[in-house]
Structure formats: structure tokens, C-alpha cells
Amino acid sequence: MSDTSGSQTNITDGQQVQLLERVTGAVVTTLPCCVFLFINVTMLFTLRSKPVFCETSRYVLLYNLLFADTVQMALSHLLYFIAVCTLFLTYPVCGFLTLLASLTTTISPLTLLVMSLERYVAVCYPLRHTTIITIRNTGVAIVVIWALGSLNILTRVLLLLEFPFKDLESLQMKDFCSDVAMLLGPQSNDYDRAFICVLFISAGVAISFSYFGVIIAARSASTDKASARKARNTLLLHLVQLCLILFSTIFSPFLIALSGILTKIMFLRLYTVLYVCVSLFPRCLCSLIYGIRDQTIRPVLMHHLCCGFLKPAVSNSK
Template sequence: MTFSNQSLTNVSTEQQYQGLLERGLFSALTSVPCFVFLFINVTMLFTLRSKSVFCETSRYILLYNLLFADTAQLVVSQLLYILAFCRMKLTYPVCGALTLIAVLANEISPLTLVLMSLERYVAVCYPLRHATIITTRNTAVAIIVVWAFSSLNVLIRVVLLLEFPFEDLESLQMKDFCSNIAMSIGPMSVDYDKAYTCFLFVSAAVAITSSYIGVMIAARSASTDKASAHKARNTLLLHLVQLGLSLSSTIYTPMLIALSKSLARLLFVRVQNVFYVCIFIFPRCLSSLIYGIRDQTIRPILVYHLCCRLKLSAKSEVSP
């Protein structure tokens, strides 16, 4: 009996070790790319504030707003991931605040993509009026409207959360890890989330597609700059791809709910880690990669800042 108990204990210890080892491996595989892309995003944000041309040009101002929202979403998502990895459970108010910040940042991205698409549409279809329509002041007003609209949605979500009878709970301490799934604690919240998500992305898709069609029609006109129209068309296609990737993050939660009912716990955790990298991390760094490589004005300055920071970090590691 003693030998048998010792064998069972050894097996149990080995399984726990393998589980911890696998968790650590998955955590490294997801955290390392996240921190690398955070480094690139922060450098890109710094680049967009390093020259006056970036601060005074509408499309760069909109790009800064898009990158800021993506970076905030990436930070909050990674924070929640680390908390779940460390088995730390939050209270409902703290988890609610974090998830609402993530929701706010996630909804800023598609609305900013709409503004960027409209800016390209005006630049190609109304080149003579572009300077008077797309001004720094009008861009700032549009960004304020986007943040106000998204904040109103967050406020509605808070009101719906307040309808939940928290006073009936023994404690505000959550029994599960903090996530959007854990904060979907009422049928009205779930229904509102689905309706708003559909409305937001259908509207954004219609706006970007309409801009693309308008640019295509304008490109056939003899009075339109063919090179500018071709470049704007490619940019709008990229905006559609970015919108699709942003939409994938909204179906992340329902997809996990469906998979959790059919997959074993260990396999589900593995799939969840893969989805986290593909759906959350990769789309949040796409904007920096796209504009950092394609834009001839941003590329040399971004490379300069990246190389300087890498050299400084290398020197700090070498120095005693």
C-alpha cells in the first residue's frame, strides 16, 4: 500500500509539473510576441509625435488614434491573460473596469478606420476641396465624436450591469477569472452586446466599402491622378482587412463558449491560447506594420527610433 500510494503521488506530481510546464510554455509563446509588438506600437506612437508633419496632418492624427486604441486594447488583454495565468481572481468592480476599458478601445478601432477611409475618399474624389474639408480642427472634432459615441456605449453597458443583483452575492470576489465572458452576467447585456456589435461593424463595412467603390469610380475618370487613386484603393482594401480582424475579436467570446461545450479542458486551453495570439495580438500590431512599412514618410523615422532603442538596450545590457 505504501509503494502504491507513493507511485500515485509521483504520478500526480509529474502531471502537475507537466501542467505547470505547459502553462509556462504557452505563456511565454503568447507573452513574448505581445511585448515585442507593444514595443513596436509604443515606438510608432512616439514616432508620430516626433515630427510636426505628423501632428499637423489629418491622416497621421487618425493613425495615432487608431494605434493608441489598439495599444490600450493589447495592454488590457495581456494584463487579463497574465492575471489568469497567475490564477488571480479579481472583484467584480475591478474586472468590470478593465473589461470596459477593453471594450472602449476595441470599438474605437473600427470607427477610426471609417474616418481614415473617408479621408482617403475625399482626397481622391475631391482633391481640390480636401484641404478645406479635412482640416486638423475637423479631424480633432471627428475623433472627439468617436470617443464620445464609444463612451456612451460603455455607459449603457454600465447601466445594464447595475441591474444585476450584486447584493444577493455572498461576496464581490469573482469565482472565475476576469474576462468578457465572466462579465456577461445578464441576458440584456448579452443581447445588447450582440446588437451593438452587429450595428457597428455592418455600418463600418458599408462606409469603407462605399468609399472603396467611390475611389474605383473616380479612378476611371481622366481628371483623377491614377497613382493616387491606385494607392488609395489599396489603402481602403487594407482598411477592410483590418476591420475584418477587428470583427474577429468580437466573435472570440462566443466562439470560446461554443468550443468549451465540446472540447476537453486541456485542449480548450490550448485552443484558447492559439486564438488569443491570432485574434487579439496579431491584429493589434497590424497597423504599425502596415503603415510603418508602406508609408515613405514614417518608415525611415520609425526604423531610426527602433534601431536607436535597440542599440541603447544593448549598451545597457553590456555595461556593468
């Protein structure tokens, strides 16, 4: 009898510890998420506050990248919070959320690709930059980016329709909602891996090509050395961003592989740390990079972050 009481006490204590870990994790992750969302939303508002931001192609592309990252961050934390609260969604609701998250995840590397090519043209073909990189062409590029992302979503939906949902007793999921949980068949899994490989290899090749192209152009006597150096550093940062986005994409499969090795407590702690560092922070990195480095954005961004108490300095640089 005492053994039974002792085992029940141990189970209760274990459940309380897991609950405490989940609550702590939710608090620890929600605070930086709110901070990052505030910074991103402020940056988005900044990029629509002055005509120079709306009439310059690289700022328009930056807005598109930030918008996708902000939506992705909000969706990621929503799914994380649902998992912490041990809520099980239905397949249609989970499918909608994960497909929308997949769309924004696709937009980010494609936008980085176009931004890198824009910097390449600016340094290597400065006289033709204004004729090649126009607002109209930038708008067309953004439409193509979202069209490719939407085509990926349409393909995923068609693959999901092949799953025999009618054979299920209920549409209620038995696992937590995630992109991995919605890979309901071998075809979906194979397509997801192939698409991720093609997407990130293409973006990596384009950014690397632009980076080495800028390095070669910098050796030319006719090239602005300061401009080439800034473009080279920007492209290097784009490559780092791409690697972080790639790691956040394979974040769930990596954790699933570790779940069978670690204890539940250690797994929850590792998940919290990796979630903030790998999933949340990279989505705010773009705001921090451009907000600090760009002389045109920085004073306006600081003015908005300080709620108007700090007057922006007059700057005509781009």
C-alpha cells in the same frame, strides 16, 4: 491502496502538465506582446516627432487608432496573464478592466471608418480635400468617436447596476475575468450583440462604400491613377483590419464553444495560438502596414526602432 496511489499520481502529473502548458503559454505570448508593444509605442512616438505628422489629418487619425490598439493590447495581455496565474478578481476590478478594453475596442473600427472616408474624399474630391479634411474637423471627429465609445460604456454600466450584487455572498469572482464573464444578465448579452452588429456593419458599409467609390473615381481621366491605386489598397487593408478586429471581438465566445469539445491541454494550446494570431497581431498590424508602406513614416520609424543609429532619409512625400 495501490489504485489510490496511482490515481493521485495521475492527478499530480496532470496538474504538472497543465502548469507547464500555462507557463509555456505565458512565455510564448509575452515575448511577441512585448515586441508588438515596442513597435506600437515607437510608432506613437514617431507620429509626434515631426510637425508634418501632427498637422496632417490622416496621421492624426492613425495616432488615435494606434493609441487605442496599444491600450487594447496591453489590457488583453494583462487579463490573459491574470487568467494564466489563476487569479480571481473582484467584480468591480474586473468590470473596470473589461469596460476599458471595450472602450478601446470600439474606438478602433470607428477610427477605421473615419480614415476610410478621409481617403475617399482625398481621391474623389481632391480640390475640396483641404477644406473638408482639416485638423479642426479631424479633432471633432476624434471627439465624436470617443464620445460614442464612452456612451457605450455608460450603457454597459447602467445594465450592470441592474444585477443583484447585494445577493452575492462575496464580490469575489468565481470565474476568470473576461468580457463574457461580465455579461451578467440577458439584457447585457443582448445589448452587447446588438452593439457589435451595428458597429461593425456600419464600419464595413462605410469602408466598402469608400472602396468602390475610389474604384469608380479611378476610371475618371482627371483622377491621379497612382493616388487612387494607393487609396484603394489602403481601403482594402482597412477592410482586412476590420475583419480581424471583429474576430478578436468574438474570440472569447468562440473559445467557450470549443472548451466543451477539446481536452484541457489541447484547449490551452489552441488558446495560446489564437490569442497571438487573433488578439495580439491585429493590434500591431496597423503599425506594420503604415510603417512599411508610407514613405514619410518609414525612415523616421526605422530611425527610432534602431535607437537612433540609422539616420532617417530626407523625404517630403506625404
